Amino acid sequence: MSHGEATRLIAVRHGETAWNVEARLQGQLDIPLNERGLEQARRTAHWLAEDCPDVVVSSDLARAQATAQAIASFNRIPLELDAGLRERSFGGFQGMTHTEVSERWPELSARWKSRDPEFAPGMNGDGESLTAFYARCIEATLRIAERHEGKTVVLVAHGGVMDCLYRAATRVPLDAPRIWQLDNAAINRLLHTSSGLTMVGWNDTSHLDLNAPTLDESADKMPVAAALAARTD
Incomplete structure (x- = not known):
């Protein structure tokens, strides 16, 4: 980035999947959101309306795309995919x-859990x-931020990507x-x-109280309507 405006990045991990519940490694396999994950995506979309985001950029894996599509559709903004x-x-x-x-490959598992940066x-x-x-x-994150300089960008990705963003922003090895x-x-x-x-806030889940009444199109009517009305595109 040259000497332009700051870009606001709102990084969102995808909603829940069945494999998240089972603590099963998804990696780059395409696992869809479960019902809870779909509701989480919808609540996130409503919540972010007050930020007036300009664009959503998502991983191209299905669980991230579904989360991103909910956000983009509700906020009427473009959705871009980035592998x-x-x-x-x-x-x-x-x-x-x-x-x-760990049971099948104890030595490989031990090296993996040690966070050896060069272990594949x-x-x-x-x-x-x-x-x-x-x-x-x-x-990818820096490239996206520079392409949308001065904008508010929602990044939808995965737990591992969120971990890397945290480390980059806080300089943790x-x-x-x-x-x-x-x-x-x-x-x-x-x-x-x-x-x-730079870190601004982390792991805000205040919008995900699934015991609260289910959001519908009239939920949070005033702030959401105001946010959408403020958009010019």
């Missing part, structure tokens, strides 16, 4: 639980190392243990300037 925002590939580990991986998961190292994954998704939350459909706020990424 650079895909989840990390776990190679042959994909489709398994952490327990299954999978039986034959056919997955993506943390180093390669981080480079891919941060490059890849091999440091994760001690922050990465909830499904949580809202994470960052700024992109010529200095890079």
Whole structure:
């Protein structure tokens, strides 16, 4: 980014899937949202209306696309897909639980859990190392931010991508243990300037109280209507 305006980034992890519930590694496999995930996506779409976002940019995997489509449709804004925002590939580990991986390949599992940045998961190292994954998704994020300079951009991606964004914004190294939350459909706020990424807010789930009355088209009528009326496109 040259010396232009800051870009507001609202990073959203996709809604819940059945494999999230089972703690099964999805990686780059295409797993759809479950019913809870669809409701989470809808609530997120309503909540973000007050931010008046300009565009949604999403991973091209189905669970992210469905979440992003809900946001884009409700807010009447364009949806772009970017494969650079895909989840990390776990190679042959994909489709398994952490327990299954540790039982079948204890040595590989131990190295994986140690967060060795150069370790490529999978039986034959056919997955993506943390180093390669981080480079891919941060490059994509910076490219998107620069393309939409000065705008409010909703990024819809995955838990691993959210982790990389957190580390980039807070300068936490890849091999440091994760001690922050990465909830499904949580809202994470960052700024992109010529200095890079800066953290504004993290893992906001206040919109996801599924015990509250279900949102319909009249829910939050005043703030949502006001936000949409403020748009010029």
